[in-house]
Amino acid sequence: MNLSILYRGPLASCNYDCPYCPFAKRRDRPAELRADREALRRFVDWVVSNPDDDQISVLFTPWGEGLTRSWYREAMVELSRLPQVTRVAIQTNLAGRVEWLADADRRAVALWATYHPGQVRQATFLRRCERLTELGVRYSVGVVGLPEHLAEARSLRAALPEQVYLWVNAADGHRYDPAEEADWTAVDPLFAYSVRPHPSSGAPCRAGESVISVRGDGSVRRCHFVDTPLGNLYDGSYRPALAPRPCPNVACDCHIGYVHLKTLPLYDVFAGGVLERIPAPGPADARWGVPAGALR
Numbered sequence: 001m002n003l004s005i006l007y008r009g010p011l012a013s014c015n016y017d018c019p020y021c022p023f024a025k026r027r028d029r030p031a032e033l034r035a036d037r038e039a040l041r042r043f044v045d046w047v048v049s050n051p052d053d054d055q056i057s058v059l060f061t062p063w064g065e066g067l068t069r070s071w072y073r074e075a076m077v078e079l080s081r082l083p084q085v086t087r088v089a090i091q092t093n094l095a096g097r098v099e100w101l102a103d104a105d106r107r108a109v110a111l112w113a114t115y116h117p118g119q120v121r122q123a124t125f126l127r128r129c130e131r132l133t134e135l136g137v138r139y140s141v142g143v144v145g146l147p148e149h150l151a152e153a154r155s156l157r158a159a160l161p162e163q164v165y166l167w168v169n170a171a172d173g174h175r176y177d178p179a180e181e182a183d184w185t186a187v188d189p190l191f192a193y194s195v196r197p198h199p200s201s202g203a204p205c206r207a208g209e210s211v212i213s214v215r216g217d218g219s220v221r222r223c224h225f226v227d228t229p230l231g232n233l234y235d236g237s238y239r240p241a242l243a244p245r246p247c248p249n250v251a252c253d254c255h256i257g258y259v260h261l262k263t264l265p266l267y268d269v270f271a272g273g274v275l276e277r278i279p280a281p282g283p284a285d286a287r288w289g290v291p292a293g294a295l296r
Contacts (some may be wrong), residue, residue, distance in 0.1 A: 039216035110276035
């Protein structure tokens with residue numbers, strides 16, 4: 001089977017102090033870092049030991065910044081080289097050097113990079129993006145849609161290669177009037193999907209069927225936003241629980257959740273790049289890769 005795994009270990013530290021993030025500038029103690037490293041090693045070993053059963057895709061979604069830690073970089077290189085791994089991606093602020101990606105299989109590895117104005121100079125961020133392009137690494141770039149970020153987002157869009165998708169996450173708690181929504185949609189044509197929650201109660205979803213969320217201890221849930229355990233990855237007890245099931249939540253307002261809803265066309269919009277948030281090329285708009293009719 002094809003199984004997509006969203007892995008989130010205990011790591012919660014970050015080198016940035018974004019005011020909109022609850023984990024800004026948190027420091028993990030040495031014992032917590034060791035625990036995270038051991039948990040990640042156990043997860044990688046599990047993927048290595050499953051060469052025949054599944055085609056596996058992995059998205060690392062750490063609460064903190066993973067790529068400042070050597071074990072996440074090493075894990076991504078190792079996983080990218082496995083024949084059973086079709087994709088390994090991570091959410092990152094792209095704060096560190098990216099040369100290590102030269103050792104990864106560029107057919108499998110990808111980055112979901114977020115630009116945080118006020119935390120890094122745009123020129124520095126763009127140089128790292130340019131190096132990713134030179135290395136042949138697939139990546140998307142995004143920004144949180146706060147009013148004070150609009151000028152930076154426009155500048156970033158103008159500076160990035162046309163083929164690089166720039167996504168915008170609607171800011172938590174911010175209400176967008178029609179003019180603001182139009183401004184952000186001019187930056188990201190798919191902003192309409194982020195700007196308002198998607199009704200999901202009773203809706204069919206791939207989460208819990210072909211997509212799972214895995215914590216550092218191996219406990220499996222259908223997604224990050226439904227806390228009911230399905231079993232454990234390491235004893236195989238999760239497998240009998242994999243089945244089509246409706247969403248129990250009233251609404252879904254995070255991309256890593258609603259992208260898997262079967263009521264939305266996002267598996268077509270992001271075909272070949274669901275985990276790394278890269279749209280598929282399409283005839284409607286070659287620059288953005290938005291298939292015809294996807295925004296209607």
